[in-house]
Amino acid sequence: MEYVPIKKPSLDQISVRPNLGDYAKDREAITWEGIKGELDWLPGQRINMAYECLDRHLKTDRRDKIAMLWEGKDGEEETYTFAEMVAQANKVANGLRSLGVQKGDRVFMFLERIPECYFTTFGTLKLGAVIGPLFSAFGPDAVKDRLEDSGAKVLVTSPELWAKIEGIRSDLPNLEHVLLITRRHQAEAGEGVALWDEVVKPQSEEFETEHTDPEDYSVMHYTSGTTGKPKGAAHVHNAIIGQYATGKYVLDLHEDDIYWCTADPGWVTGTSYGMFAPWSNGVTSLVHEGGFGANMWYSLIAKYKVTVWYTAPTAIRMLMKAGDDVVKKHDLSSLRYTMSVGEPLNPEAVVWSEKAIGLPFHDNWWQTETGAIMIANYPSMEIRPGSMGRPFPGIEPAIIDDQGNVLPPGQEGSLALRPGWPSMFRVYWNQQEMYDSRFQNGWYITGDQAKMDEDGYFWFVGRADDVINTAGHLVGPFEVESMLLEHPAVAEAGVIGKPDPVAMEIVKAFVALKEGYEESEKLRRELIRFGREKLGSGVAPREIEFLAGLPKTRSGKIMRRLLKARELGLPEGDTSTLED
Numbered sequence: 273m274e275y276v277p278i279k280k281p282s283l284d285q286i287s288v289r290p291n292l293g294d295y296a297k298d299r300e301a302i303t304w305e306g307i308k309g310e311l312d313w314l315p316g317q318r319i320n321m322a323y324e325c326l327d328r329h330l331k332t333d334r335r336d337k338i339a340m341l342w343e344g345k346d347g348e349e350e351t352y353t354f355a356e357m358v359a360q361a362n363k364v365a366n367g368l369r370s371l372g373v374q375k376g377d378r379v380f381m382f383l384e385r386i387p388e389c390y391f392t393t394f395g396t397l398k399l400g401a402v403i404g405p406l407f408s409a410f411g412p413d414a415v416k417d418r419l420e421d422s423g424a425k426v427l428v429t430s431p432e433l434w435a436k437i438e439g440i441r442s443d444l445p446n447l448e449h450v451l452l453i454t455r456r457h458q459a460e461a462g463e464g465v466a467l468w469d470e471v472v473k474p475q476s477e478e479f480e481t482e483h484t485d486p487e488d489y490s491v492m493h494y495t496s497g498t499t500g501k502p503k504g505a506a507h508v509h510n511a512i513i514g515q516y517a518t519g520k521y522v523l524d525l526h527e528d529d530i531y532w533c534t535a536d537p538g539w540v541t542g543t544s545y546g547m548f549a550p551w552s553n554g555v556t557s558l559v560h561e562g563g564f565g566a567n568m569w570y571s572l573i574a575k576y577k578v579t580v581w582y583t584a585p586t587a588i589r590m591l592m593k594a595g596d597d598v599v600k601k602h603d604l605s606s607l608r609y610t611m612s613v614g615e616p617l618n619p620e621a622v623v624w625s626e627k628a629i630g631l632p633f634h635d636n637w638w639q640t641e642t643g644a645i646m647i648a649n650y651p652s653m654e655i656r657p658g659s660m661g662r663p664f665p666g667i668e669p670a671i672i673d674d675q676g677n678v679l680p681p682g683q684e685g686s687l688a689l690r691p692g693w694p695s696m697f698r699v700y701w702n703q704q705e706m707y708d709s710r711f712q713n714g715w716y717i718t719g720d721q722a723k724m725d726e727d728g729y730f731w732f733v734g735r736a737d738d739v740i741n742t743a744g745h746l747v748g749p750f751e752v753e754s755m756l757l758e759h760p761a762v763a764e765a766g767v768i769g770k771p772d773p774v775a776m777e778i779v780k781a782f783v784a785l786k787e788g789y790e791e792s793e794k795l796r797r798e799l800i801r802f803g804r805e806k807l808g809s810g811v812a813p814r815e816i817e818f819l820a821g822l823p824k825t826r827s828g829k830i831m832r833r834l835l836k837a838r839e840l841g842l843p844e845g846d847t848s849t850l851e852d
């Protein structure tokens with residue numbers, strides 16, 4: 273299958289303002305200083321993320337505009353205006369202060385996507401404390417590792433989630449308070465355990481937001497690696513500049529949009545683009561507590577008339593698996609723009625979505641460490657299916673070799689960024705040496721392998737430790753996985769390099785099949801032949817193993833390193849983000 277660029281629509285279909293329509297001119301015109309001037313700075317050149325996302329809108333006609341449309345997993349519905357969000361965040365800030373929380377203290381959340389999760393985020397930021405979101409599916413060890421490393425002072429959770437992990441309490445001397453939200457289950461206060469209804473609900477709705485410095489810590493997300501404990505990537509209040517700007521120019525958010533980001537706040541997308549980007553732009557955001565379901569998701573888009581939709585490649589592939597007939601049952605005409613993030617989006621998913629939904633998914637690239645989108649397929653530019661897109665204004669990426677030399681277009685190498693953008697992480701908590709190792713020869717080393725074409729589009733090859741060297745030929749697993757997903761039997765694919773005495777490594781693929789297909793030796797041979805026809809014998813898988821499902825993180829990334837560890841009988845490393 274040959275993928276051709278998807279032509280950009282006319283600008284009047286996209287935006288009432290220029291949106292990188294003239295890429296070269298806009299990259300010159302859009303500057304961090306100019307964007308900074310669009311925000312409402314506090315006295316003394318101070319800035320606070322909560323103030324920029326919520327309070328500043330109270331000076332405008334957005335005061336009574338709906339900020340959050342919330343639908344619970346049991347169908348409950350609640351709405352909150354910007355004024356109501358400020359009032360709730362202020363009550364949280366006052367409540368945390370009553371527990372002794374001060375500027376710089378760490379407050380972690382172990383919650384489902386309930387309104388109190390969002391109130392806690394902004395109340396913590398208003399206080400000048402650091403918020404740490406955790407996946408609600410974590411087990412005790414994963415929560416303990418993060419609370420222990422961060423020295424968290426308060427954990428905000430629910431009775432049902434606390435029951436899963438309360439055995440870790442004695443191992444956390446810095447954890448002074450557990451604050452339980454009794455939205456669905458009742459609980460009793462005890463030593464070091466307080467109730468939301470007693471600590472937060474009675475508080476005043478007035479609070480003077482802390483005038484935080486741009487370099488004061490704001491948000492901490494833990495990111496897992498192949499070995500060792502997860503690392504706490506800490507960001508600062510200045511990050512809101514990048515999140516606001518990319519919300520405006522990449523998400524293309526308009527005043528009248530209904531925006532839906534499907535990411536959980538335990539993942540950085542769920543904060544940067546589930547909270548900070550939309551609300552700093554004054555946009556109404558849908559929050560759905562429940563999990564994935566093709567019918568459910570399409571119903572939500574139709575019900576709330578979602579206009580801008582940001583989701584993950586794994587979810588898109590699951591929608592593809594559900595079939596086009598499901599799409600036809602729902603009115604998705606409100607959608608005007610769809611995006612993808614989290615791992616590379618396979619080209620066939622872009623082509624499918626344009627056919628099935630009427631809109632192509634625009635992929636973009638960034639990391640927990642970057643804090644905001646760095647490279648994107650913009651709404652007013654043609655998409656090159658499979659590409660990450662082109663750099664955001666003020667971002668300087670390059671493909672470099674091991675010595676830091678910039679490589680020409682077409683050559684594969686390490687994707688690197690010039691440091692200094694506003695949303696860049698400032699530290700791995702308590703791991704300064706590891707943080708310093710990410711900066712070499714004047715570059716931030718992303719750990720991704722990529723290439724750039726003659727027109728400045730970047731193309732993901734694989735993680736540096738994922739790239740396969742087979743008989744001297746470097747193979748990116750993403751390329752092979754994308755090929756396999758073109759076969760009608762394949763629902764998911766994960767590719768690794770398996771040691772080989774002759775070729776150094778061979779390409780091995782792990783495949784999960786779509787419903788209606790069964791594993792067999794005949795199908796295995798067919799897939800190997802399919803790969804050779806598509807990619808050639810030097811790149812195609814030499815071995816294929818069928819699995820019921822592939823190991824994925826809760827953000828949807830296939831864990832190739834886990835596939836490799838299991839194949840070779842090696843330690844699995846940190847698996848705290850592994851999907852149940």
